[in-house]
Structure formats: C-alpha cells, structure tokens
Amino acid sequence: MPYFLKPLGTLKVKKKNHYMSSFKHFFRPILLGLGIILSIASTNAFAQDAELVTGQVVDAETQQGVLLATILFLDGAGESLGGQTTDAEGFYSLEIPETAARIRVSAVGYNDLFVNLPLQDGDVLELQAEVELLDDLVVTALGFKRDQKSIGYSVQTLDAQDFSSAKETNLVNSIAGKVAGVQITGSSNGVAASSNITIRGESSLTGNNQPLFVVNGLPITNGLTSPGDGLNGSSTIDFGNAASIINPYDIESISVLKGPAAAALYGTRAGDGVVLITTKTGQNAAEGVSVDFTSDLLLSTILKTPDFQNTFGAGAYGRRDYETGTQYFGTYDAFGENWGPRMDGRMVRQYKSGGPAPFVPQEDNFTGFFDTGVKNTNNIALTFNDRTSNFRMSFMRMDQQGIVPNSDLTRNSFSLNGGTTLRQRVRISGNMNYIDGGSDNVPNAGYDESSSIMYGWMWYPRNLDIAKLEDYWEPGQEGTQQANHESLWTNNPYFLANENTNSYQRQRFIGNLQVEFDITSNLTARFRSSGDINNEARQFRRAISTRGTSGERGSYQEDELYFKETNQEFLLTYSDRDVTKDFNFEVSVGANAMRQEASELRSFADGLVVPSLFNIGNSLGDISTSQYKQEKEIQSVFGLAEIAFQDAIFLNVTARNDWSSTLPSDNNSYFYPSVSLTAALTDLVDFDAPWLSFANVRAAYAEVGGDTDPYNTRNVFNYGNVWGGQFVATESPLLRNPNLKPESTTSIELGTDLRFLENRLRVDFTWYDIRSKDQIINLPLAKTTGYEAKLINAGEIQNQGVELLVSGTPIQKQNFSWEITANYAKNTSEVVSLADGIESYLIVADMYPADGGQDLSLEARVGEPLGQLIGLDFKRVQSGPYKGEIIHENGLPVVNTGEKVSAGTYQPDFTYGFGNTFRWKDFTLFVQFDGRVGGNIFSRTHTMLASGGGITNKDDERLGSILVGRVELPPLNYDANGQPARDANGNIIWGDPVNSGSFVGPGVMVGPNGEFVDNDVEVATRDYVYRYYNNIFNRDVITTGTYENTWVKLREMRLTYGLPNEIAESVGLKYVNVSAVGRNLLLFTDVPSIDPEAFSIRNGRIVQGFESTSLPSTRSFGLTVNFGL
Amino acid sequence: MLSPNQKTMKNIRNWAAMLLLTGLVASCTDGYDTVNTNPNQPTEVGSEALVPSAVRSSVNAHANMSYLVGNNITQLTAKTLRREVDLYQWNSFNNFVWDPLYETLRDVESLHTQALAEGNTAAQGVALVLRSWVYSTLTDAYGDIPYTEAIGADDDVLFPAYDTQEDIYLGPNGLIATLDEAAGLLASSSNTLNGDILYGGDTEKWERLANALQLRMWLRVSDKVPSQAASGLQALYSEGRLMTDVSDGGLLTYLSTAPNQFPTFPLKIGDFDAVNISARAVDSLSNWNDPRLEIYARPANAPLAADETPNYAGFENGALEGGGSRLGYRYYNYPGHATSQEMAKGIIMTHAEQEFILAEAAQRGMISGDAKAHYNAGVLSSMLQYSAETLFPYTSVNGETFATPADYLAQASVDFDSAEDKLNRIAAQKWVALYFTGLEPWFDWRRTGLPAFEPSINNENGDVVPVRFRYPGDELTLNTANYQAAVSRIGGDNINNAMWLVQD
DSSP: OOGGGSOGGGHHHHHHHSOOOSGGGGGHHHHHHHHHHHHHHHHHHHHTTOOEEEEEEEETTTOOBOTTOEEEEEOTTSOEEEEEEOOTTSEEEEEOOTTOOEEEEEOTTBOOEEEESOOOTTEEEEEOBOOGGGOOEEEOGGGOEEEGGGOSSOEEEEEGGGGOSSOOSSGGGGGTTTSTTEEEEOOOSOTTOOOEEEESSOOOTTSOOOOEEEETTEEEEOOBSOOSOTTSTTOOBOOOBGGGGSOGGGEEEEEEEOHHHHHGGGOGGGTTOEEEEEEOOSTTSOSEEEEEEEEEEEEEEESOOOOBOOSBOSBBTTBOOOSSSOOSSTTTSSOOSBOSSBOSOOEEEOTTTSSEEEOOOOTTHHHHHSOOEEEEEEEEEEEEEOSSEEEEEEEEEEEEEOSSTTOEEEEEEEEEEEEEEETTTEEEEEEEEEEEEEESOOOBOSSOTTTBHHHHHTTOOTTOOGGGGSSOBOTTOTTTOBOOSOSSSOOOHHHHHHHSOEEEEEEEEEEEEEEEEESSSSEEEEEEEEEEEEEEEEEEEEOTTOBTBGGGOOEEEEEEEEEEEEEEEEEEEEEESOSOSSEEEEEEEEEEEEEEEEEEEEEEEESBSSTTOOOTTSBSSOOEEEEEEEEEEEEEEEEEEEEEETTTEEEEEEEEEEEETTSOGGGOEEEEEEEEEEEEHHHHSOOOOTTEEEEEEEEEEEEEEEOOOTTOSSOOEEEOOOBTTBOOEEEOSEEOOTTOOOEEEEEEEEEEEEEETTTTEEEEEEEEEEEEEEEEEEEEOOGGGTOSEEEEEEEEEEEEEEEEEEEEEEEEOSSEEEEEEEEEEEEEEEEEEOSTTOOEEEEESOSSTTOOTTOOEEEEETTSOSOEEEEEEEOBOOSSTTTTOBEEETTEEOEEEEEEEEEEESSOSEEEEEEEEEEETTEEEEEEEEEEEOOEEEEHHHHHHHHHTOBOOTTOTTTOOSSTTOOBOSOBOBOTTSSBOBOTTSOBOBOOOBOOOOBOOSSEEEOTTSOEEEOOOOBOHHHHHHHHHHTTTTOOBOGGGEEEOOEEEEEEEEEEEEOOHHHHHHTTOSEEEEEEEEEEEEEEEOSSSSOSSOEEEETTEEEETEEOSOOOOEEEEEEEEEEEO | OOOHHHHHHHHHHHHHHHHHHHHHHHHHGGGHHHHTSOSSSOSOOOHHHHHHHHHHHHHHHHHHHIIIIIHHHTTSEEESSSTTTTTTOTTSOTHHHHHHHHHHHHHHHHHHHHHHHHTOHHHHHHHHHHHHHHHHHHHHHHSSEEOTTOSOGGGTOOSOOEEOHHHHHHSTTSHHHHHHHHHHHHHHOOSOOOSOTTTTTOHHHHHHHHHHHHHHHHHHTTTTSHHHHHHHHHHHHHHOOSOOSGGGSEEEOOOSSTTSSOTTTTSOHHHHTTEEEBHHHHHHHHHTTOTTHHHHBOOTTOSOOTTOOOOOOOBOTTOSSOOOOBBOGGGOOOTTSOOOSSOOOEEEEOHHHHHHHHHHHHHTTSSSSOHHHHHHHHHHHHHHHTOHHHHOSEEOTTSOEESSHHHHHTSTTTOSTTOSSHHHHHHHHHHHHTTTSTTHHHHHHHHHOOSOOOOOTTOSSTTOOOOSOOOOHHHHHHSHHHHHHHHHHTTSOOTTOOOGGGOO
16 A cells, blocks of 8 residues: 555654665565575575574664564675575574575664674674664666665655645646755646746756656656747747646655756756656555545635726726727727726716716626636555565546636546566566546636737726626627627637637657566666657637737637657666675666657638638638657667765766767767765764764766757758748748757765754755856847857856755654754856857847837846846936936836846745644644745736736835826716717817826936936826836836745645544545645735746746736645545 | 676676677667758758748838838828837837848848859849848938848858948949849849749849839939939930839739738737828828828728718827728728728839839939829829729719819829929829838938928927937847947937938
8 A cells, every 4th residue: 555645643654664775675675585485495405504593683772573584695705595584573593505604684674784604503683773764765867766875966855745635736836845946936827837847047048947857767858848839929828848747646756856966867858957756556555455545626716816906997098988899099988998087986888888887896807707716636546466566557537627717627647557576587567657638728828819818807997897798799799709898909808718718638648668687686687668658639719800810800720749759778787785894886887769759730720711610621811731840869878886885985976978869960979977975974983972863975076968959950941821822931040050069067066964863853955066068059140140040059057056955853742743844945047158259148039029119038148147037127317316216208217228138037046945744643734835035027917907007006116006196187077878978069078177196206307407306297197107117018128027036835734634543444444534735825925916936938938037917826725535445 | 606707707798788789879870860850841942932932021021111110100191009100219119120121131142042053043133123122121221231241140140240321322232233233134034933923923024123123222312422323313214124004013912811911911900900091191182182092091980871971080190199090991801891802012112103203303304204294104103003993983082073083183282283392292192102112201201301291299309200210229239349330330329310311
C-alpha cells in the first residue's frame, strides 16, 4: 500500500519502514533474495567443509535482538558467497564457507556492519540504527537513488505527502513555495493554465528557461504546447504546459535537481535544472492486493477583484446618450468607457431600458458574470505486490468548470506499471500513462476582443446590467447578429463565452520499458526504451458578427499538433561497495539516442458562409493552411563515477558528449564534464559537540552544453498568402547561420547541511554561480538591413545566488507535534555581455502587438539583471528639490519619446516559503505561506481599467483616486424619453456647466520664469489618466503601470483527520482520511487591481513581468476523502 | 565466481564495448544533414513567386499609410479617434512608414537577386521600379536614409550608413537613374513576366509606370535642380512612353476575399470609423459639385431611408468631437449595409497624377505641352478611375445636375481658364485626385504649399504642419553610429526640420 494513503499520524513509522536508504541499500533487496536462495541451495554443499558458528545480532543501543538480519559472506575480492538470515530474536547459526574473508550484516533500519572473519561462537554483532533523518533517499539523475549526504549539489525532494490532497489541476503549482530557489508562477489564464517554473533564475536570452521534466526516467519537455499566439498577436489562450498533465495521485516523489551540476547527465535540456518525478509502483507496497480510492471536490471563487468604482457611468466628459450604440460621437452613444455622468439616478435611456431608466451603478456586474468554479476528481488505484512481481494501475477522472461561464476541462488518466524479477538476475519493469483530456472552451486571457472576456471588462459600463446581455443574440437575428450594449468595440461577454470558444482534445501516451540484468553481483546492465506521444487538436471558433474578426464575418481555425519523442538508453554499472571498508566505488557508462518528431497543421477559414457552421470548408475567403514539421536527434555517450571514502567522503564525476542534429555538421559535437565532492564531517571527525548531530559540506563544478532548434543553419523563404492561384513567397526576415556552435553553461556551487539537537533542527545552505555563454540568440537588426534578426552565438549571463532551507520541530510530544519548514532563495542575475556593439537585446520586442506607439518590450541590457521592462517615461525634473517629478504642459504629463527607459527587472530580490505542520492525535493541520519581495510587474489590467474609468484607482498610491474632481462639461438635460433634450431645430440644449472641480496631476510645470513650480492646471480627468497610464492609445509608457511585485499568499491550509484504524477496520476499510483544504486563500500585495502572480504568453513562450488583461485569480477550497480496501 | 584476473578482462571488455558504442554514435550522425534539412520551406524560389509578394507588400504599405497619415495630414480625411496624427503628436508613430517599407524592400531585393540569377530582365526591371518607388517614399518621409548599404544583412552589412537625400535622388545609382535603367530593361526585355498581379505580365505598362514615376521625381526636385529637372521632364515627355489612360495606372485590383482585400476591409468597425471624411474635403467636393464625394465618403444618414437625400458631413481635423461621414463603400463593408460593386484599388501612381504633373510642368514652362489639356485630362482620368460612366449623369448634393464630365469641367470653380492662380487650381484638383495615394498629397503640398490649408485645430505643434517623420527608435538602438551621424548632418531629428528637398 502506498504510504501516502496512511493516516498522517503514522507516517513517521512508515517512513522508517519504507525500505529505502543509502545507495548501498539499493542492491540490498536483490542481494538479500539472492543470498537466501544461495544459502538454501548451498547448505548441503558447504555442510562438510564449514564449521558452525552461533551468536546474536542486536541493536547496539537497546541490545535487543534484530529480527531477520541478513548475513552475507564475502570473499577477499568482495564477491558474495551466499548468506543466511537470523531468526526472530536475531540469533544466527552460520556455516561459513572456507573462502569467506568477511561478512556483511544488514537489516532494515540499520547501517550495514562489516566484520572480518573468523567469528567466535557467541559473538554479539551490534548494528547501529540508521538515524531517521539521514536516510533521506533522493532520486538523482538517471534514476539513481542516493543518500542525500553523498550528493555534492543541491537537490530537494518532496514526498507525496507534501501535496497529497486536493490536487492542483497543474501539478507544478503544488510545488510553489516549497522548494528553495524554485520559482513557480501560476497564472489565472483559465482552466488549463500553464505554470512557469524557473530554477535559480533565468539564464537564457531566448526565453526558454523551463527545467526538464523527467517522469520515471523519461524526459518530457515542459514547453508550452502553444506554438503560436492563437488568432492574433495579443491572445493568451493557455492550453497548458506539458507537465500539467501528470496525474498528481500517481506521484510518489518529486526531486528538484537544481543547476547544471545536478543535471549534467541529462544533457542539453537540463541546463535549467531537472524536475524528476517518480510515480508510485507496487514495488514498495505491502504484500498482497490493496485498493485506494480518493475523491476531491474543490470550489473556486475570485480571489482578487479590481476596485471598481460605482460613482460614474458610461459616457465621456460627463455626457451620456443612448440611442443605438452605433455612434462613437453623437453624444457618446457607443462610448464604451466610464467617463460619463454621475450615477445619481437621473433618468437616462439605457441599453434595453426601453425608455428612461435610473442611471445607477450595477455594483455586482463583474462578480455576477463569473461562476463558482467546480472541480471534481476521483482516483482509484489497485496495487499488487509479491516477492517477485508487482504492479499498480490507476484511473483518474477530473471534471472542472472554470469561473468563466462555459469554460471547462476534463481529464481521464490511466496508468499502469509493473515489474517482475526473473531467475533472480533479470528485472523487467515498465510503465505507461495514457491521458485523454480536453476542454470545450479555454478562456482567452489576452487583449484580444475576438474572444477575451477581460478585454470587454476593461471597458464595460458600471451602469450596465450584465443580466441584460445574457440573451446574446439580437431578437430575430439569432445565429447571425450578437446583441451588445454598443456596436463598435467590444463583444457581448456571454456571446464570447458561448460562441467564440477555444477548444482542444489531447491524447498523450507516455511509457517506458526497462530491462535490468545482473551480469555479476557487481555488474549490471540496463536498457531502457521510452516514448512520449502527444496528439492534439484545437479549434478556434469566432461567430459571425464578432468584432475583431476580419469584416466581422467570423472565422474558424483548426490546428492539429503532433509530437513524439523516443529515447533508447543503455547503461552499464559496475559497483564495488566492498573494496575495503574505507573505499567503495561505482562506475557507469551509457549511451542514449533521442529522437523527436513534431508537426503542426493549421487551417483557417476567414469568414463564414453559413453562420455558426464551424468547418474549414465553410470559408468565405481563401482557406489558408500552413504546415510545419520538424525532426531532431541527439545521440550521446556518458559516464559517471562515484567514489566513497569511509562512507563519508564522496567524489562524483560525470562526463557526457552529445551529437545534435541541429548544429552544423562540423560543429555538432560537444563534451561537458562535472565533478562534485561532499564530506560528512561528523562521520570523519569527532567534534565532541553533542548538539551537533550531523554536518556535511559539498562543492560541485559542472558544464552543460546546448544546441539549437532544427533548421537554423540555412535561410529559407516563407510562404505568403496565395494571391488567387498565384504562389507567393517572401524571404524569411530571420537570417539563419551556418556557422553556429554549441552553447555552454558552467556552474559552481558550494553547500552545507547542518543538523542540530538530535536532528530537531536542520539548516541547509547553498551558494552557486552559473554562467551561460555563447548562447544562440536572434541578434536583432535594424530594419534597414532588411532583416529582423540574425542567429549568432553571443552573450554571457551570470546568475549568482543562495538558497537556504531551515526545518525544525519545536514541539514533539506524544500527542502533539509542530514542524516548521522554511525556505529562502536569493538570485541575482547579470547580463555580462551581449554581441559586439550591442548593449541591449530584445527578448520580446513587442509585448502587446495590437498597440501602436513605440512598444513595450522585455530586454536584456548589459550590466543589468536579465529581463528589463522597457518602455517610455515622462519628462522628469533632473535635479533640485523637484527631482524626479513629472513635468506637465497644459496640465498633462509630457511623454519623453526620445528615450526608452527601464522600469526595472521582473526578477525578485528574494522568494520565500514558510510551512507549518501541526499534529494532534489523528489530526494534522498544514499551513503554508509563500511570497516574494521585489522585482517589478507591469499591470496591463490596471492601466486599461484606469483608462476606461471603471475603477476608483485608490489602490495606486502614485496617482490615487480618479473619482474626486472629475470635470463635467456642460452636461445634458434628458427629456421624457431619457434622451438629450433638444430644441425645435434638433440642437441639444446644454445644461449649465457643473463645476465639480477637475484633475490636477501630481508633479510640476514650467513657471513664468522658466523655473519649475507645482502643476496647478486643471484638466479633464479622462484626458489626464489616458495620458498618464497609456500615453493615450500608444500604450508605450512603462513607468506608471509598473509596480513592485511583492506579495504574500496564504498558499495552502489543509486539515486532515485520519480515522483511527479500529474504526476503519470495523467498516472493512484499511484506513480512512478526510481532509479539508484551501488554496490561495489570502493575498497581500500593494500591486493594484491584479493578482501579481501572473505572466503573459507571447510567441509560444512565457513572459514574466508583464501582466496581460488576465482573468481574475481564484481561491479554492474543498474536501478530500481517501480510503483503502 | 570470477577471479580478479577474469574481472579485469571483463572490465576491459566492457570498456571496449563502450568504445564501440561511441564509434557507433559517431557514425549514426552521418544522417544528420538529412534530419536537419528543412522539410517545410524552400531555400530558393523563382521570380514568379517574388513579384506578387513585392507588389502586394509595397502597395499594402502605401494604402495603410494613406489611411493613417497621407489622407489625414492634408485633410482629405480626419481622425475621429486616436487623433495623434491630426494633433501633430508625431513622436510615437514614426515607424509605421519606415518598418513596412524596409521590410518590403527585402522582397524587392530578393526579386532583384533572383531575376539576375534567372537572367530575366523584365523581372529585374520590375524590381528596380519598385525599389525606386519605395525608397522615394522613405526619403521623402524622413530625409537622409540608408540606401546604398541597406538590405545587406545577408552580406553581413549589419549597420548601414545613411545616404544624403540629394545622392538618393540624383546620384549615379539614385532613384531617377534607377528608374531610367528599369524603363530601358523593360522596353527591351524579351522575357516573360510571370506572377505579375499588377499588369498581368504587360512589361510595356511597367515601362510606362517607370517613366511616370520619373516624372513625379523630377518634379519633386524641380526647385532644387530646375534646369536638370526641366530637361529630364522634357525628355520623358518628348519620348512619349508615358501612361495613356486609366488602365495604364499603377493600380492594384484586390481580390474579393481575405487576405487579399483592400487593407481597410479587415478592420473592426470602431477602428474603421476612427477615420471620417474631413470638413475640408466635403467643403471642396461639394463646392465643385464633385461626384467623387459619393465615392470617397458614404452619407452620414446611411443606410438611407427611401425618401431621404444623402447627407455628407465632414469632420474637422483635430476636433474633439463631431459627426462625420464614414469613408466610401469601396473601403469597407458594414454588415447589413449597402456595399460597393467594386473594391478600392491599391495605388502606386495614377494616370491622373501624371497628367497633373504634366499640367504643372507645362504651366511652369518646363515642358512644351498644353497645361489646360493635361489638367482636364487629369480631372477626367481621376473620375474615370472611379467609373465616371456610372457617375454621369448625376445630381450633386447641391441639387445641380451634370450630364457629362465636360459639364463638370465647365464650372467656374473647376474650369482651368477662369482660374486666377492656375498652379493652385492644378494643385487643388491634384490634391483630391491623390486620395489614397500613399503620402503623395502631403509631399506635394510640402513642395508647393498648394493648395493651402489651415493647420488642424487643437494641434500640439505650434500651428505648424509637420514636414517630416522622426527616425524610429530602432535605428537609435540598433544602428547607433550611422543614425547619430545622420541626425547631426540634418541638424536634429524633429518633425519640423526641412529636408534637402524643401530647403531654400
């Protein structure tokens, strides 16, 4: 039975019994089995020429006999000569073979003991109990399980219990805040949302800084499976990144290998670290059959709502008229902003009011639009284990409905794994996962009116009764014309949610088969073949009358995506753990062949002939189809060696050479080594300090090479849209390069692991320095060269940082305990150099492509941290008492168009997490906070909402509330129809100007004598805000919308009750656990309007530091029940 | 059980196996060239695939800049929203002429390279015509620009130097010389021109276009090098290889469906409505009883009730609010509204413009022709371009009826002979005829000051109409040294700085 399903109160015991320990124990079960068989087989053979020795194996501390200890006879070369086991009290009676030189005594929960022969009758062999905290077995590269103390670099492992109930849809989010130096950024991009994960900062200029995910030895890339931006450059339709599909209930542990030293053996893709996922197998389960069942129900509601204002309604400059919603001017008939009159109940004709109606706020129109999200997950797992074979199968079904109406996600996940041992020497195991998932509608979280709900919410009037939009077709024109409160700009949100859907279906198969063969007891060969196949279809529907489609004729796009990766790996391991007591080693050599195939077929019907018939054939315009195929191979040989001295000093060396198909043929081979050394000081020296339980230091150096994408060595022509029957081609604006060479990343890290007071307190500290050189980047070129960029090797990025992990148990009583784990990470990155003569590099040239102006961009600048938020600023006072103040002209801030400035980096100063576990009897309460300090984020949502006048703006301390003193031009008088009163000639009868004050921007202006004085010129608030946040429609000012991205989240609260076993058993169950969970319950931040844990998606990559009209983030809470049969 | 010796042997065997494996890997990489051969896109294409891309991208770019700047700055149309153009806040949108034109030049140079490789002098001529035309827009909009060293990244020229405007126009490899070369190639070529979406492979029409563009450029420099310009104009005029009617004009007929429609067709209604017909254009056109008013704009009371007369309202450039007539039916299809039988054409240069050039040149004594004849031909051609057959007879918005174009030309406000300032009369009709012709109405006004107009209201440029664009920020960051040299040579990068063409 997987131990995670046990009541948490008994976990400690389970962990001890959980048979995994230091590396040498890895082979022990095999040897044990082998020993028993040999000893039985050889009893007779040895009987005549062996003497009989008797005695007892005892626990060194308690002097109690040790149950079923194994005694193995070894010859002078350390080869096994067979063995025997003790009885239930630890007594042995040994027939020792003549050639035996030593014996090894081992037992579960104890350190191995080596004794030189001969033995005397009555010898008591004392076994030292393994210290529980030290048996931190971690899975490292290639699936080796290592004792934490033998590893020369930082690895952090999470057990299933760390994310056991109420799983996140995206597994990666469960890690958030728990691992030092690992920064997870979730997003509120809808049900299928991706998560960004970066380890030790970002080092790549080309933007892909995702670690490699390895599931049971099978590498899967966690890239976005979104090759493009959807339909226009401003969409953020998030179909999820690859790792999000792993069934969280199948996971046994996650190891995060940080930095190149840990990951060097995985090659190129591991330069940003590796997340190793090990799924549950039957191997470690209790003998026999067990069935485990888990059911989750999780509800989600909006965590943070923008601070909407309820004072002013639709219109502009205090005026509002409603006739048909089709005129921009008139008297602001279709003016989709909230700069109109006060919502004081005056009788104004409004959308669907049929006549005059009170002009009042609809305070809940935003929250009223969204639903409560519901997620229901059921998982059943069947496990079987006997001494030679085991298997586990599980099935998970997840149904999720998002907060956006008509958005959903379903996932069926099947997994099967098993293993068997044949003739004691051959172990065959395999596992497969099949995931079938999809969504009828993934909401779009971009500034794309054709399907983004939030695009509209930037502008929808505060006086708009959202319920009036629920019937979203114009009466009599159902299926052809949407109904909306205005007809120029936005779409009806219900129309978007129900008609303009983005759907997908995904079938993914991941599997591997492994054969391990013990050639001798020291020499093992392993062959592993693995495959990862993803088939996906996506449909983008845009109904007729959708604003934002060409000619408003609707459109339909269908994408078919296919991806396959196979790996064939061979590994030969020679392990000599018994050379002498002081010196052991293990050497492995291996080879791997990796092959990737990918293809994408995209068809687009521009305009629909028959409304609401979403088929490519139903195209009004020319059907445009594009196809992309790609192949890639990497072949590798590698080797690794571990040398252990006195089981306390460990030297690890790795080397790998890759041949990549993507590089020029004369330059496609690259070699990279790593070396690490670690010493368990407390095992070497007697410190005579009882408070110090354990101390270890470690150091590592590593290199990792890198290649590029396929087809980057030869320039090509792109297909232009066909003109009638005429083929059209255009040379690619990206110049490829036949002279590329491999990239290189080197790292150094130093660390220590200190444990005090009988392991009640643990401190683990790491310092590292990572340098990435010769990156293959798209060097941006001036347009006058005719090209946008040229691929070259250039640049050096340095990341330096520290990671600190502190854990402790302040209270440990029989019925009550309190454990704390805290982590802290600080990373500073610097762009050391770029290409010759280049001081800045555009990582993302144009964040919001639909805008004009000079664009906001994400750049690398020499001497600065990687990832600068670049745009324009206002003209500011350079010196004197007003230094830094914005200069105004005619009351408006003046944009400095001559120079693009940086609003800082998105990289945080530091990140931290803080978890508490309280146990009282059968109750366990887990509470986790995490957060970040520093780094900046540009809030697109806030600047747009402010421009639209829909929020109070009180939460932006720089400008403050924009409600006070709104200027109203001569206002309208409304007639009995609720329309502007007109005279006999049809001219509007203006009312008297309302002198309600106006806006005076904070800052200075040039005084009469050329000196700076406080700005005191009043302007219309709308004009001021438009200029201040967005430079009108240029939207290229960066500084005013950028905020320090500091926040704290109450990430998780979980209360678990494990039913006492007697009660569970009385109803025929092995155990029953009930948990109440909450996630993302509280958010503390000064960033206005948005949850700052957000990112954008551009060109198929995650872009941090820029928020893009994201959906509101959610808090969730629910119940989990699990039980075993 | 293995003896130590056997063990050693075994180890050696293992290592040997590994070495073998290494060799195996090395030999497996032989197929990498095939693996890494792009299966998606060609590395070479024929000129017939490049002619349409070069024509389409350059014509689209010019149609877009007409819509956004060219028509607005001379007040043929007005911005109702995002009024930066009309308010002369020109600091932020300096790259939408520069970027698309230099991008289109990549297509033009690809075509030129491929034509040379094929030995196709017709395609080569087409590349040279497009090259001169596109660069002329660039230099006219910005002044000094990268020219001889531009579009050279494929030859490792990553930082192209700026040429002076004078050299660009008049240098041995300048715009005019290039057009002359192009005309020669096109006249003599026996090659077939495939993929010609402009003239259907008619090289003679391309030759006439090359010559007409030469006329435009000679006139442009006529104040700087008067005698040279006069002889250039006269030579072309005497030779007579010029456009003869509307059908010779450089007019791209778009297709009926996306993505090959006129560039304003795919816009969102709200965005299309951001440009209305201007008050100045409505005044002029209704004053002339001009049938083109109904082409350029659609009635403000659209869709019309059966008994209603069309009512046209102009939007005042720079105004905060108002209610203008939307642009004409051939520029946009509103769902549920009347549509035009004919979609707007993308304009390189019209026959009408050629005739107005000749009229001005004749009036100024630079060529031997009859100014009035060319003026009348220009007006007529402009109307014919919009199907005068269906325009006449018509009743103007003022209720006056015109049976034929001659009736139109006979009006006092139009008639050439009765004009006091003939150059002004030519310019006025030329201005209206240059609707949607790139930035041409602005360049022409800048040269002559005709027809005069008031700067937009509420403008933020001290009541001065800008005369150039600023260089885009990309040049500052990506071509710094050359950019700075150019800026210091022209005395600062600002929108009111007179470039060589218009310096006294």
